Amino acid sequence: MRDPDVATSVSEERARRFETGLSRAGLGLVPKLGRRASDALLARLLRLLADRHPRAFEALRELQDARVLIEPVDAPVALLMRVGPELSLHALPRGADGLGEAAADAVVRGPYARLLDLLEGRIDGDALFFRRELAISGDTALILALRNTLDGEDEMDLVADAVSIAGPLARALPVLRRNAGPVLDRIEAARRLLPPPLRRGIERVEARITGALPGTLPGKLPGMGA
Amino acid sequence: MDNFELICPAGTPAALRAAVDAGADAVYLGFRDETNARNFPGLNFTRQDVADAVDYAHARRVEVYVAINTYPQAGNLGPWQKAVDDAARLKVDAVIMADPGLLAYAAKRHPDLRLHLSVQASAANVEAIRLYRDAFGVRRVVLPRVLTVPDIARLNAEIDIETEVFVFGGLCPMAEGRCSLSSYATGLSPNKQGVCSPANHVRYEQRGGALASTLGGFTINVFGEGEQAGYPTLCKGRFVAGAGSGEGPAYLFEEPTSLNAMDLLPELKAAGVRALKIEGRQRGKAYIAAVVRAYREALESFAAGRPVPHIDLQAMVEGGTQTTGAYTRAWR
Numbered sequence: 190m191r192d193p194d195v196a197t198s199v200s201e202e203r204a205r206r207f208e209t210g211l212s213r214a215g216l217g218l219v220p221k222l223g224r225r226a227s228d229a230l231l232a233r234l235l236r237l238l239a240d241r242h243p244r245a246f247e248a249l250r251e252l253q254d255a256r257v258l259i260e261p262v263d264a265p266v267a268l269l270m271r272v273g274p275e276l277s278l279h280a281l282p283r284g285a286d287g288l289g290e291a292a293a294d295a296v297v298r299g300p301y302a303r304l305l306d307l308l309e310g311r312i313d314g315d316a317l318f319f320r321r322e323l324a325i326s327g328d329t330a331l332i333l334a335l336r337n338t339l340d341g342e343d344e345m346d347l348v349a350d351a352v353s354i355a356g357p358l359a360r361a362l363p364v365l366r367r368n369a370g371p372v373l374d375r376i377e378a379a380r381r382l383l384p385p386p387l388r389r390g391i392e393r394v395e396a397r398i399t400g401a402l403p404g405t406l407p408g409k410l411p412g413m414g415a
Numbered sequence: 416m417d418n419f420e421l422i423c424p425a426g427t428p429a430a431l432r433a434a435v436d437a438g439a440d441a442v443y444l445g446f447r448d449e450t451n452a453r454n455f456p457g458l459n460f461t462r463q464d465v466a467d468a469v470d471y472a473h474a475r476r477v478e479v480y481v482a483i484n485t486y487p488q489a490g491n492l493g494p495w496q497k498a499v500d501d502a503a504r505l506k507v508d509a510v511i512m513a514d515p516g517l518l519a520y521a522a523k524r525h526p527d528l529r530l531h532l533s534v535q536a537s538a539a540n541v542e543a544i545r546l547y548r549d550a551f552g553v554r555r556v557v558l559p560r561v562l563t564v565p566d567i568a569r570l571n572a573e574i575d576i577e578t579e580v581f582v583f584g585g586l587c588p589m590a591e592g593r594c595s596l597s598s599y600a601t602g603l604s605p606n607k608q609g610v611c612s613p614a615n616h617v618r619y620e621q622r623g624g625a626l627a628s629t630l631g632g633f634t635i636n637v638f639g640e641g642e643q644a645g646y647p648t649l650c651k652g653r654f655v656a657g658a659g660s661g662e663g664p665a666y667l668f669e670e671p672t673s674l675n676a677m678d679l680l681p682e683l684k685a686a687g688v689r690a691l692k693i694e695g696r697q698r699g700k701a702y703i704a705a706v707v708r709a710y711r712e713a714l715e716s717f718a719a720g721r722p723v724p725h726i727d728l729q730a731m732v733e734g735g736t737q738t739t740g741a742y743t744r745a746w747r
Contacts (some may be wrong), residue, residue, distance in 0.1 A: 244428075248457065310429065313702040316731050319644050321626070330456045330614035337457030340699045341427030 209302045210350045216301075217265045219280040231278040237350055248338045250276050255331050258293035259308075261301035269293060272335065295327035307336075309345045418718045419680070420690040422579060423707045426458040426697055431468045431479075433700040435449070438711030443476035444468065445609075447695065450498040451482045452535060453696040454609030465505050478508035481482040482696075484533035485609045486514045487594070503528045511557065512536075514591055516645075518551040531579070532556040535606065539566075541573045548576050555579055557692065557717055559591055560674070564742050571687030580683065582676040583706055584694025585733060586740055588650055588669040596649040600631040613649045636671075638665070643735035645671035648666045651734075671734030676742055677710065677726065678718060680717045683742075702731050 206213070211223060219227045239246035254273035259281060261267065269279045290296055297304070303322055306312040315338050317323040325332050423439035425431035434442045460468060463652040465481065472479045481502040487495040495517050502510045503525040510528060512518050513535035523529055534557040538544050547553040555577040558567060571578055589596070597611045598604040605611035616631045624640035628647035635647035645651060651671040652663035674694070676683065677725025683691070691714075693706055709726040717723050729737070 252532065310700060313699040314707075315646075315698055316702060319733050319735065320730075321638075321641070321644055324621075324626075325619055327618075328615075329617040329619065333458075333614045334456035336699070337427060337455065341429050341457070343429050343432065381737070395708070 206302070206346055208348055209305055212305065213261070213264050213301045214286060215351065216261075216268075216280065220266055220282050223325050224349070227280050228277075231280060234351055235276065235278050235355065238345075238347075241350065242342045243344065245338050245342045248341075249335070250274055252331075252334055252338075255294040255328065256292055257331060257335055259304060260290075260295045260296060261304050262297045262298055264301045268296055270335075272331075274362040293327065295329070296323065297323065297330045297332060305347065308339060310340050310342060314340070396407065417689070419684070419688070419714055420579075421707070421710055421714060422690050423586075424467070424691040424693055424696040424698070424703060426455070427700065428460065428464050428468060429697075430472060430698075430700040430703045433704040434707050435472050435475050435477045437704045437707035439477055439707055441480055441508065441690075442468070442472060443480040443482055443696070444484045444694075445484075446501070447500050448494055448498075449607070449609045450485055450495050452484050452533075452605050452609045452611075453482075454485075455697050456614055458697060462501055462505065463503075465507070469507060470507055478533065480509040480511055481507045482511040482533065483517065484511050484535045485605050486515045486535075487517060488607055491608060492516075499525065500526075509555070515547075515550070518547065518553065519682060522551040526552075529554055532590075534559055534581070536586075537590045538590050539570075541570060544570070544574050544576065548574070555690070557581075560587055561741050563744070564679065564686050567683070567742075568686035576691035578687065579690035579692050580676075580688050581694055582679075582683075582691040583674055583710065583728070584698075585648075586669060586672065586674045586738070589600070594650070597630075600633055600649055602631075612646065617647055643671075643733075645733050660688065670736070672736045672738045673732035673734065674740045675732070675737040676739050677713050677723060679739060679742055680713065680723055684717075705731055706734060 219230060222230065226351045240342065248364065249272045252272040254271070254275060259268045259270060265283055267281050267283045271277045299307075299317065299322055299355065302377055303317055307314050307317065307323070318325065419715070420440040421438065422441045423434040423437075423441045424553060425434050425444045428558045431442050431444060444455055444465070445459045447461055448454065448472070451459065463735070465479070469479050481498070483495060483498045485503065486497075495514070498509060499512075499521045501515065508529060510521060511531045512521065513533040516528045518530060520529060530551055531551045532538055532544070532547050532555065536547070537559045538547060539557055539559050539562060544556050549555065553576060557579045558570070560581050562570070567578065567580065573674070587594075591650050592606055594611075595604060597613070601613055601616040603610050603613045612630050618629045620627045620629065626638045626644055627634055628636045628638070629647070630647040630649065635649060635652035636645060637653070638644045648671075648713070649667070650668040652659050655664050656662065656667055691710070693710065695702060707727060709728055713726060714722050729735070744745065
């Protein structure tokens with residue numbers, strides 16, 4: 190379990206950030222599959238999560254029918270989660286037509302990495318809210334019910350779960366995780382030797398790969414390029 | 416010298432495991448209904464959850480206490496009495512209660528069940544505490560958060576049951592168990608329904624760059640851009656005192672600060688305190704793991720005679736500030 194006061198190594202943090210960026214890029218691709226295919230993919234993910242976390246998903250189905258919009262402010266896509274007997278998950282392009290917010294009983298907004306940490310139970314939602322890193326609106330009781338239900342599970346690993354429905358990638362993830370930290374450390378060391386214009390060019394490409402919107406690239410870790 | 420016991424909150428099974436693994440001596444929790452004072456959506460334990468929690472905790476030599484600390488409603492004693500019966504059946508180590516009628520029921524029906532007096536009873540003087548001991552066999556009292564350390568020392572010198580005090584978390588500045596602010600605004604109270612400022616009456620609204628928190632339609636606070644936000648608990652709201660006074664809104668009861676008495680361990684030990692309690696059954700497991708771990712580290716240093724380390728828990732607190740509360744100042 191992780192919290193803001195427990196230092197993880199720069200290497201681990203760098204790997205987590207990379208993984209977060211990739212998963213955000215993956216999420217960005219989901220609506221591009223078309224409504225039917227993306228709904229089917231997310232339904233499959235929900236079924237898998239329900240198998241792994243039966244207590245939480247039973248509780249989500251017992252809630253009254255309602256919709257929560259989970260909106261990462263630095264990603265192109267938001268998720269609309271319907272709780273209650275008709276539990277489902279939909280991906281929507283963010284801010285395209287405001288449909289998501291209009292359909293939602295409650296909205297949770299924040300940086301993608303923080304929302305992922307929160308959904309996986311790695312960080313305290315109240316502390317994020319107190320610090321204004323997370324904004325909520327609409328039905329507060331619904332948001333609390335969702336938060337408490339997911340937080341009642343031992344730490345989730347949504348990235349691994351999402352990847353596990355993508356066939357061969359599932360086998361690659363543990364290897365990638367084992368090696369990502371050291372490899373990224375070496376890349377970072379090499380990056381510092383590059384001339385600034387080239388460094389900035391690489392950063393722009395990275396931002397495109399990880400799906401960050403212009404001007405919303407997450408803050409850099411100590412030791413990363415300017 | 417006996418060590419302090421560290422009593423830690425859990426609102427979910429995962430939070431209980433986090434508390435146990437981080438170094439709790441005992442974990443307190445509630446059933447999933449109005450019988451406890453943290454009756455929030457999605458929170459708390461089914462009977463099966465409690466059975467599993469007892470197994471997990473006892474296997475690691477950690478105790479489990481069940482809070483049944485709201486006041487039963489006239490004509491509807493069933494849920495409270497069933498909670499007591501189930502707690503005894505599930506072999507929890509103590510129940511934490513406030514209502515004299517319920518204490519009498521527990522003492523009579525389950526004479527082996529250890530009884531703790533909840534902070535909700537607001538027992539703050541020698542006579543009241545002796546009454547609960549003599550009448551019901553209460554073994555420990557959780558003291559209200561309105562006493563100074565010298566008050567606690569004087570109290571402990573005159574009573575022969577254990578005392579437990581809050582050391583970290585949200586502060587309730589009222590006479591607990593008697594506060595009706597939440598009832599006034601929402602019709603629901605911490606004392607009967609187990610909800611102070613219930614979430615289904617809470618709304619957050621953006622007002623320009625500011626964030627307004629409302630409860631039952633009343634604006635409780637407006638946080639400026641960049642200012643730490645808080646939950647709209649009525650006693651921690653900003654209000655205008657005296658219409659037409661020209662004064663702006665201000666904190667009339669208490670600022671949204673969090674208690675942290677880690678620096679007072681020597682004084683609390685000298686005052687005869689037996690157990691230290693962390694508040695926050697409504698908080699996530701990451702909060703519980705971080706705070707319990709920090710306090711366990713502090714207690715180990717203290718027990719070994721080393722200086723208590725300064726452990727930064729700033730990221731966890733409401734309002735962004737910490738206080739030693741009433742412990743180091745006379746109550747107003």
